[in-house]
Amino acid sequence: MLTLLVLCQFLLVRALQNPIISGQVFDHLVKFNKLLLTIGSWNPDPSILQVKGTYYLATSSFEYFPGTPIYASVDLANWTLISHAQIKPSQVQLYGTPTGAGVWAPTLSYHNGLFYLASMTRWTYDPVARVWPRVMFMSSPDLITWSDPIWAEPWGIDPSLFHDPKSGRTYLNLMAPNNNKDRIWGIYQCEVDLDSGDCSGSYRSLWNGTLVQNATSRLEGPKMFYKDPYYYLLTAEGGTDDQHRSTIARSDSPEGPWKSAPNNPILFNGRWGFDNLTVQSTGHGTFTETPNGEWFCSFIARRKVNGSSPLGRETFLTSVTWQDGWPILNNNEPITLSQNISGVSAQKPPLQPFEDEFCERTLDLSWYQLRTPYTRNYALASQGQQSSKRHGNDTQCGLMLKPNVFGLSDRDTPSALLRKQKSLNMTFSATLFASNTSLGSRQTVGISAYLSEYSHQDIGVKGCTNSTGLCIYSQLIMNTTTMVKEVPLGQHTIPHDLTLHIRAKPLSYSLGYTIGDSIVTWVDELPSSWLAWAPSGFYVFSGASWAIFASGGGEPWAPTGGIVGFTKVREDYFQEDIPDYDVW
Numbered sequence: 001m002l003t004l005l006v007l008c009q010f011l012l013v014r015a016l017q018n019p020i021i022s023g024q025v026f027d028h029l030v031k032f033n034k035l036l037l038t039i040g041s042w043n044p045d046p047s048i049l050q051v052k053g054t055y056y057l058a059t060s061s062f063e064y065f066p067g068t069p070i071y072a073s074v075d076l077a078n079w080t081l082i083s084h085a086q087i088k089p090s091q092v093q094l095y096g097t098p099t100g101a102g103v104w105a106p107t108l109s110y111h112n113g114l115f116y117l118a119s120m121t122r123w124t125y126d127p128v129a130r131v132w133p134r135v136m137f138m139s140s141p142d143l144i145t146w147s148d149p150i151w152a153e154p155w156g157i158d159p160s161l162f163h164d165p166k167s168g169r170t171y172l173n174l175m176a177p178n179n180n181k182d183r184i185w186g187i188y189q190c191e192v193d194l195d196s197g198d199c200s201g202s203y204r205s206l207w208n209g210t211l212v213q214n215a216t217s218r219l220e221g222p223k224m225f226y227k228d229p230y231y232y233l234l235t236a237e238g239g240t241d242d243q244h245r246s247t248i249a250r251s252d253s254p255e256g257p258w259k260s261a262p263n264n265p266i267l268f269n270g271r272w273g274f275d276n277l278t279v280q281s282t283g284h285g286t287f288t289e290t291p292n293g294e295w296f297c298s299f300i301a302r303r304k305v306n307g308s309s310p311l312g313r314e315t316f317l318t319s320v321t322w323q324d325g326w327p328i329l330n331n332n333e334p335i336t337l338s339q340n341i342s343g344v345s346a347q348k349p350p351l352q353p354f355e356d357e358f359c360e361r362t363l364d365l366s367w368y369q370l371r372t373p374y375t376r377n378y379a380l381a382s383q384g385q386q387s388s389k390r391h392g393n394d395t396q397c398g399l400m401l402k403p404n405v406f407g408l409s410d411r412d413t414p415s416a417l418l419r420k421q422k423s424l425n426m427t428f429s430a431t432l433f434a435s436n437t438s439l440g441s442r443q444t445v446g447i448s449a450y451l452s453e454y455s456h457q458d459i460g461v462k463g464c465t466n467s468t469g470l471c472i473y474s475q476l477i478m479n480t481t482t483m484v485k486e487v488p489l490g491q492h493t494i495p496h497d498l499t500l501h502i503r504a505k506p507l508s509y510s511l512g513y514t515i516g517d518s519i520v521t522w523v524d525e526l527p528s529s530w531l532a533w534a535p536s537g538f539y540v541f542s543g544a545s546w547a548i549f550a551s552g553g554g555e556p557w558a559p560t561g562g563i564v565g566f567t568k569v570r571e572d573y574f575q576e577d578i579p580d581y582d583v584w
Contacts (some may be wrong), residue, residue, distance in 0.1 A: 031142040033346055035077045035317065035341045041420035042312035042543030043069070045221070047160075048288045048298040049108040051115075054142060055288065057298060058085070058117060059315060062102035064368040064418070064541050067092045068119060070108075070143055074297060075346035076317060081365045083144045085117050090148050091138070094371040096346070096411050097123055099452035102135075105162035105221060107286070113305030115140045116193045116194075118159040118172070127540070135159035135174055136197070152197040154188065161192070162224035164254055169192055171254055173206065173222040173233075184215055187222045187235060189255070209237050210247050211263070224254060230325060233258055237265070238543070240313070241471050242274040244283035246299060248327060267299060267318075272334045273290040277476045278306050278582045279335045281313065287320060294343050295320035295484060303337070303424070305506045306584045308532035309447075310451075311421060312543020319343050336580040352424060359397040368545070370408075377402045377415040378565075398433060399548070400565040401445070407551035408448055408456045409477060412532045415419055416549035422445045424506045424528075425574040428546040430566050432461065434496035437562035439463040439470060442553030444566040446473075447500045449509050450547040451531045454479050456473065459500050460524060460549075461512035464488060474511050474524035478518065479535040485524055494564075502546070504528070507579065 004079045039046075043059040050056075053317035054074055061067045067086030069230030071079040086092035088105065094102055106119040117140070122133035135156055136149035144212055152159065163170050172192035177183040181580035187210045191201030206478040221236035230250040238245045245268035249258035265271075269282045276314060302309035318330040331342065354404045358380055369377075380402045399417070406414040421428075439445070439462055446460015457476050464471040470493070471486040484570070501520055503510040512522040534540040550557075550564045 015446070034337060034339065035344050035346070036289070036315060036335065036339055037075075037303075037337065038317040039071065039079055039315040040311070040351075041422040042299045042316040042545075043312035043420075044541060045105045045158075045284050046298040046300065046315040047107045048296075049115075050288045050290065051110050053291050055381045056108055056115075057315065058106040058108050060104050060106065060247050060255065060541070061086075061368075062104070063094055063099055063371055064102070064542070065094060065370070065372050067094075067103040068106050068117065069365075070144075076344050077288075077346040084365070085119070085138060085140075085146045087146075087150075089372050091146065092121065092149075092372060093123070094121075094354050095123075095373055098125070098411055098538065099454070099534065100541050101125055104500070104541075105158040105284075107158075107223065109161045109162040111161075113141070115143050116161050117146070118161045120157050120159055122157070133157050135172075137161055137172075137194075139194075140540045142274045150194070150197040152192065153199050154190065154203065156188065156387040158221045160222055160224065162254060165226055167172070169254075170240045171224070172199070173224055175218075175220040175222065182215065184213055185217065186213065186235070187445075190553060204255065205251055206256055207233055207235070209235055210260055210427045211237050225287055227253075227289075227322075232287075232327075234285055234287060236285070238268075238270075238283070240281065240283075242270050244268075244281040244300075245270065246283045246297075246329075247383065250325065254445055254446070263326060263332070265578065266276065266327055266336075267297070267329045269301070269335050274328060275307070276581060277334055278304055278578060278580055279316070282316070282335055285329075295322070295415065296341070296343070297327075297328070301335065302368045303578060304582045305424060305528065305578065308529040310528045310544045311424065313541070316542075317341055317344075318345070325358045332395075332468070337578055338580050351573040354569075357567065358399040362535050363417070367421050368420075369413060370416060370418065371411075371413045373413045375402075375404075377404060377413070378417060390535055398565055398567045400563055401435075401548070401550040402554050402559040403443070403445075403550040403553055403561070403564065405556055406416070406551050407553060408450060408451050408458070408547060408549055411453055414549060414551055416448075416547050417548045418545040419569075419571075421449070421504065421544040421546055422571070423573045424504065424578060425576045427501060427503045427572045429499055429501045429570045429572075430548050431497070431499045432494050433563065433565045433567055435494040435562045435564065437560055438492045439494075439561055440558060441465050442555055443551070443561045444473070444553060444555065445550040446493075446548075447502060448547040449502050449504065449531060449550060450545045451543070452534060452538075454535050454538065455530060455540075455545070457502075457511065457524075457526060457530070457534070458549075459502065459513065461494055461498070462486075468492070472513050472523060473520075476524060476526050476530075478530045479533065487521075487523060504544075506576070507584065564567060
């Protein structure tokens with residue numbers, strides 16, 4: 001395997017390139033995380049690719065912008081966010097996109113010196129709009145600069161490009177319905193023209209998987225690869241919940257016919273009980289081969305904590321061995337949190353505190369917005385109100401929000417920035433800019449534990465509803481239920497040392513605030529299960545994120561509302577101690 005020396009060199013280079021993470025990597029090398037949970041926080045549908053000894057991994061982003069995060073690693077244990085595939089409105093249009101729609105299921109490939117990313121966009125699943133998901137692919141020479149999408153002719157989801165090393169042909173594989181009437185989904189294929197997206201060969205049904213085929217069945221996530229002498233087709237079945245699994249078939253040709261593996265499903269933690277093991281919903285895998293000829297599988301799974309999964313579907317990794325031409329995953333044993341990955345010798349340090357004072361010229365890559373922004377709704381540094389020492393100079397730092405009429409409950413782009421929640425046991429804190437004006441009762445600035453427009457838990461500052469001055473408020477929005485509390489702050493302006501806090505534990509979220517060095521005043525609390533579910537008729541495929549926001553509450557931000565924003569955001573992490581079995 002790759003040496004620890006190479007790992008150190010890689011991470012040192014990344015730290016120098018990104019001052020935000022500099023100094024955090026090697027502080028605590030005496031205590032290591034398990035490797036099986038590769039990327040904590042919601043990162044579903046991982047597609048892994050090895051090129052010249054470096055591993056790349058892309059995941060779904062849904063209604064978040066920029067779209068499709070791409071991670072890099074040299075050891076399969078430590079991953080760094082290096083870019084996003086869709087950073088311009090011309091590359092992804094997410095206007096009015098509901099939670100659960102957006103950009104799904106990427107697949108990375110490498111062909112003739114170019115990286116390719118196949119993916120799809122579902123703008124809405126409103127039954128009135130009748131807008132169907134469309135598949136596309138993009139190319140890049142370096143994984144940083146990406147072309148605009150080339151829209152493929154077939155419609156469906158979960159596309160992948162397979163570049164046949166024997167014939168030189170490129171095939172588009174996707175999950176699609178047999179027609180627009182019966183809508184029985186399966187895996188379909190055509191040889192594709194990379195310049196136009198058109199099918200250059202016949203469009204065919206490829207494989208229907210191992211489960212009963214009807215209008216409710218879902219065979220998805222096709223990933224094709226070649227391992228002499230066979231072509232393999234790796235798929236996901238059983239939906240995205242507890243029945244989720246990976247199955248595989250092989251053939252002498254990329255066009256089939258396909259023979260199902262005798263040990264299918266090759267990955268399915270549900271076989272050991274849905275209310276038993278913590279790791280569930282295992283599936284949607286992608287295989288990769290190391291330069292030394294070892295094989296691994298990246299896949300999604302949920303960590304069930306007392307029956308729910310606040311962080312959504314995360315990226316996991318496990319070993320692959322081969323027997324009689326068929327893959328064996330994780331030595332045919334259940335996936336548990338306490339195990340390491342066979343064949344990976346690298347070490348993974350624990351999460352270190354994250355702190356952002358917004359002193360850089362650009363945002364850290366880990367910040368997102370909701371949907372494609374129409375206008376610039378934040379500003380860095382140049383409009384900062386406070387100074388901090390950095391690199392020996394006085395530099396204006398901070399993040400100024402430019403509030404609009406929208407809030408976190410609107411299906412639009414509010415003035416908000418979000419980061420994925422990385423741990424089940426952590427604190428998210430944000431210090432506000434001082435203000436010289438008050439706020440109206442509809443004007444808000446605060447932080448949130450955000451799942452969707454239907455479920456987010458906020459704490460912030462607003463003009464008091466039934467009195468003068470400012471109030472600290474909490475707002476718990478849990479699908480169809482909203483609960484609001486107000487605590488008078490006793491001031492008419494935001495003090496310079498007001499910090500908002502959300503304390504996340506495996507079973508609960510607590511919302512509070514401090515002024516200066518005071519003890520946290522906790523205002524509200526709710527079960528963590530409320531960061532896991534969508535209302536009836538809607539879907540949540542992401543997980544919890546932290547948000548900083550400001551809103552006019554349905555009205556344009558009045559000039560009297562003044563400038564609002566944050567001087568600092570900080571995340572502190574604590575030992576998770578999540579058991580292998582969902583027993584609390």
